[in-house]
Amino acid sequence: MTTTDIPATMRGVIMHAPGDVTVEDREVPRVVEPTDAVLRVEAACICGSDLWPYRGVQPVEDQPMGHEYVGTVVEVGSAVRDVKVGDFVVGSFCVSDNSCEICTSGFPSRCVNGGFVGGTQAQYTRIPQADGTLVVVPGGKPEDPEVIASLLAASDVLGTGWFGAVAAQAGPGKTIAVVGDGAVGLSAVLAAKALGAERVIAFSRHEDRAALAREFGADVVVAERGDEGAAKVKELTGGLGAHGVVEAVGNQVSMDQAIASCRPGGHVGFVGVSHGVSLDGQSLFFAEVSLLGGPAPVRRFLPDLIDRILAREIDPGKVFTMRLPLEQAAEGYEAMDERRAIKVLLEV
Amino acid sequence: MTTTDIPATMRGVIMHAPGDVTVEDREVPRVVEPTDAVLRVEAACICGSDLWPYRGVQPVEDQPMGHEYVGTVVEVGSAVRDVKVGDFVVGSFCVSDNSCEICTSGFPSRCVNGGFVGGTQAQYTRIPQADGTLVVVPGGKPEDPEVIASLLAASDVLGTGWFGAVAAQAGPGKTIAVVGDGAVGLSAVLAAKALGAERVIAFSRHEDRAALAREFGADVVVAERGDEGAAKVKELTGGLGAHGVVEAVGNQVSMDQAIASCRPGGHVGFVGVSHGVSLDGQSLFFAEVSLLGGPAPVRRFLPDLIDRILAREIDPGKVFTMRLPLEQAAEGYEAMDERRAIKVLLEV
Numbered sequence: 001m002t003t004t005d006i007p008a009t010m011r012g013v014i015m016h017a018p019g020d021v022t023v024e025d026r027e028v029p030r031v032v033e034p035t036d037a038v039l040r041v042e043a044a045c046i047c048g049s050d051l052w053p054y055r056g057v058q059p060v061e062d063q064p065m066g067h068e069y070v071g072t073v074v075e076v077g078s079a080v081r082d083v084k085v086g087d088f089v090v091g092s093f094c095v096s097d098n099s100c101e102i103c104t105s106g107f108p109s110r111c112v113n114g115g116f117v118g119g120t121q122a123q124y125t126r127i128p129q130a131d132g133t134l135v136v137v138p139g140g141k142p143e144d145p146e147v148i149a150s151l152l153a154a155s156d157v158l159g160t161g162w163f164g165a166v167a168a169q170a171g172p173g174k175t176i177a178v179v180g181d182g183a184v185g186l187s188a189v190l191a192a193k194a195l196g197a198e199r200v201i202a203f204s205r206h207e208d209r210a211a212l213a214r215e216f217g218a219d220v221v222v223a224e225r226g227d228e229g230a231a232k233v234k235e236l237t238g239g240l241g242a243h244g245v246v247e248a249v250g251n252q253v254s255m256d257q258a259i260a261s262c263r264p265g266g267h268v269g270f271v272g273v274s275h276g277v278s279l280d281g282q283s284l285f286f287a288e289v290s291l292l293g294g295p296a297p298v299r300r301f302l303p304d305l306i307d308r309i310l311a312r313e314i315d316p317g318k319v320f321t322m323r324l325p326l327e328q329a330a331e332g333y334e335a336m337d338e339r340r341a342i343k344v345l346l347e348v
Numbered sequence: 349m350t351t352t353d354i355p356a357t358m359r360g361v362i363m364h365a366p367g368d369v370t371v372e373d374r375e376v377p378r379v380v381e382p383t384d385a386v387l388r389v390e391a392a393c394i395c396g397s398d399l400w401p402y403r404g405v406q407p408v409e410d411q412p413m414g415h416e417y418v419g420t421v422v423e424v425g426s427a428v429r430d431v432k433v434g435d436f437v438v439g440s441f442c443v444s445d446n447s448c449e450i451c452t453s454g455f456p457s458r459c460v461n462g463g464f465v466g467g468t469q470a471q472y473t474r475i476p477q478a479d480g481t482l483v484v485v486p487g488g489k490p491e492d493p494e495v496i497a498s499l500l501a502a503s504d505v506l507g508t509g510w511f512g513a514v515a516a517q518a519g520p521g522k523t524i525a526v527v528g529d530g531a532v533g534l535s536a537v538l539a540a541k542a543l544g545a546e547r548v549i550a551f552s553r554h555e556d557r558a559a560l561a562r563e564f565g566a567d568v569v570v571a572e573r574g575d576e577g578a579a580k581v582k583e584l585t586g587g588l589g590a591h592g593v594v595e596a597v598g599n600q601v602s603m604d605q606a607i608a609s610c611r612p613g614g615h616v617g618f619v620g621v622s623h624g625v626s627l628d629g630q631s632l633f634f635a636e637v638s639l640l641g642g643p644a645p646v647r648r649f650l651p652d653l654i655d656r657i658l659a660r661e662i663d664p665g666k667v668f669t670m671r672l673p674l675e676q677a678a679e680g681y682e683a684m685d686e687r688r689a690i691k692v693l694l695e696v
Contacts, residue, residue, distance in 0.1 A: 112588070239460070273630075275629075277629025279627040284622070284627070288640075289640070290640040295636065297613075
């Protein structure tokens, strides 16, 4: 085990119950498995999915929060080879060895030795399968805080939006529609455009989000929802529907809207964690669209995303419309819950 | 309009109500639209999907039956260019102009000028969009009745099984599982093997069907169903699941079994017309499989299938385990309903 000076305690976010978020003293996590690494977190953030337990839609009790992170390695286990103490790293919210058959087929989010990262809204965090989960940022910690914010976005929302756009087969000549104007939806707009989509249609009825969608490359912003929203997409595509659609909300209305907005033979990528969604088999059969969703295999995209961010080709950190010190995390949850912020970055 | 000697009346199958099938005198259909052709049907057959109304699962009243066919063109409309009187043709059960944006993207089953063929269990049938829907068999009507049977199979069951295997991304190095041992499922076994799958796992607990599955290339036949069937596939694939799965039944158990048999990142092609199937969004999200189903775009595959059949590379006509004269159609429905025949060919 290689290590550096690590304190015994730290500050970290705990959600005790829905709506009850505090920052508390906690023990600093240390290497447990030989494949672990411990990071000093440089920046963390609050995820749209953290709002499910915050709003009581998902059970929660005294849970250390956070699964997005950039940080500096302070300790590695004896089996860690590619990541060294002092490296500045980004990692996926999914743990992956990046070498099993599922990982190498492109789905590190479902690694056979995988799991989920947790507790990154804190000063330190333990990352399992460090060699597979983490990617070292070339050149070390960037000086520009905007670049750090963008790298942080890559850890989940950008990577998830990117997966949605890839699943929707965004590319040259394609019209891609994006359902959802949260940080993931906006990231999907950016991704679709970066992947070469000819036209990106965003759905939004909030001026701040619509503005960011446009900045990220949306050619059209549609205010209508549900069947009316889908009808609008058909109207914009000669009656056929979009070639591909990204669903980035996770409820029944958004899922139905996504499928209805897609042309037969098109592709729907659904990356909003499904809550209470049910799909009728016969409707899906006659929609005749390809459907792929799930926890995003962010690790697959990370090296490319890091390159694009360092080259300033993409600026996904703009989804962070509020920045707060870690100590004020509760205020960040409130702001996201009330939709006053698209996404909140926590300065650690 | 070009035409040849066509009688005024013919014999054709009518389903009056569930379980009530007769062969009756009917008017011979003639060209209506300039894009139509009329065929003298050389062979037709009974489809698994014809059993839904036969069993009362789907409403039916005095309906001319049949949507699979091979035949000789006897009349064409003024706008028909590529198909001529005297040509021996195979066509899809879906009408397609084969030139619209959806057709050319590979989904003629959802042609913007499309629809469904009907009433082919008869001596004559009218085919809309003849140039797009029909494919001329090179060399004219084959002498070998086995080849004619195989061409007839291409019209739906083979084309549908093929689509399922393509949607499941069957190919070299892949393990493909097939749920359903009806004619479509068996055709999917043949298709998966013809497309180069390394290993094909068929599900069957009927010895005649299992034997044909083996003849079509199944390497393993699994008798277990549902969760146990899926567990067996995982056991056979190092705990991961099949790379791709074809669902060829259309009910809840088969759909759940198909998804559960597939590895994360794998592909499920579902070609059994869904009846009463509901998919839980969250389960599908965490299954993380690609899902594509719908009426098969048979026309996309027909030229290739015809070539393979004429070269005797594949023998899909073996799904016809019973042959009856058209007049005995009712007996054929009964035999399929009682699973005494896998598929019944009607000699016209």
